[in-house]
Amino acid sequence: MTKVQKRIYSYSFLLPAAIIYLVIFILPTLLSFFFSMTRWTLFDYEFIGFDNYITFFNESSLNIGFRNTLIYAVVSCVLKLVLGLLLGVFLTSKIKTRNYLRSVLFFPTLVSTIAVGIAFSMMMHPTTGIINQALSMIGISGPDWLGDTRIALLSVAMVDVWKGVGFSTVIFIAGIMSIPEEYYEALQIDGGNGYNKFWSIIVPLSRPSMNTVIILSLVGGLRSFDLIWSMTGGGPGFTTDVIASIIYKQYQGGFYGLATAGNVILFIFVTALVYPLSTYLSRKEVDL
Known part of the structure; x- marks a missing residue:
């Protein structure tokens, strides 16, 4: 078998995946660009x-x-990053119930986003919601979480964090557990404490996990729609409207070409933010 034949034979194994990728991703993307310039x-x-x-x-x-899209994405991304790292450190420590706690923390990730949105919209009701009822028992008058224009978007972002922090934590747990024990032993010999362990070993050597969480959380926040729509429908007014919900309203109105153009704009917007950020973060990674 010649070298060319060997190369063709090797690439032939990639052909089924390439065809699926072409049909499911490349072709619809190109068609979206075309139909965004039509009234269809x-x-x-x-x-x-x-x-x-x-x-x-x-x-x-x-x-x-x-x-709103930027605020929502940044708030949810930062909180998932910080809480995921702290919980990852906690759940890799020597506590007896860590496996159980990992399961409990990851469970919200498995629940349907629409179900979470409906449940929390009921829990956050200003008068009958369980959250405000619990606050009233300790003498605190709870706000209208989803009706107050000042906090509605942040309230939805907090629910997003509750649902997604378990996934971020799992990524950090995998990153922390992959750090060789020799680093910890060397720190112990040098007389380092828990503070030194966190900032000198865990944080720099968990950079690949951090980068993954940042990119996934940011992309998810920029594209978020289902949780926001199920909880507020973009209201009150336009307070929680994001780009995706504006696009959906165009589809509802029958302006399909306009909505397709909005999807293309969202695609370009997300790519323009995430690609340079991903390139920058990858350069900062520390090799083990």
Whole structure:
């Protein structure tokens, strides 16, 4: 068998995956770019150039949507990063119930996002919700979590953190457990304490796990829709509207080409933020 034949034979194993990737991802992406420049229905389309993009950027709620999307993504990402790291350190320590606690912490990740949104929208009700009822028992008057324009978006972000921090913790647990014991032994010989262990060993050598959590949480926050829609529907007013919910409202109104243009804009927006960040973070990783 010649060298060329060997290469063809090797690449042939990648062909099924390449075909699936082409059909499921590449082709729909290219079609989205095309149909974003049309006025289309299920059976017909009319090419209109960049009119959909111009109309979308003229949306009065778009500035609010971009701002809310960034706030939501940054808040949820930072909290998942910090809490995930701290919980990862705690759940890799020598506590007897750590396996049970890991299971409990990871459980919300397995629950449907829509189910979580509906449940918390009931729990956060200003009068009948269990959260405000519990606060009233200790003399605290709870706010209207999802109706107050000042805290509605942050309230939804907190629910997102509750649901997703278990996944972040699992990633950190894997990263921390992969650190060789020799580092800890060397620190102990040098007289280091828990503070030195955390900042000198765990934090720098968990950088790959941190980078993974940052990228996944940020992408998830920028694309978030289902939790926000099930809890607030973008309200009150446009207070919790994000880019994805604005796009969905365009679909509801039958403006399919406009909504497709919004999806393309969201794709470019996420890529423009995440790709350079991912490149920068990967350069900062510490090799074990």
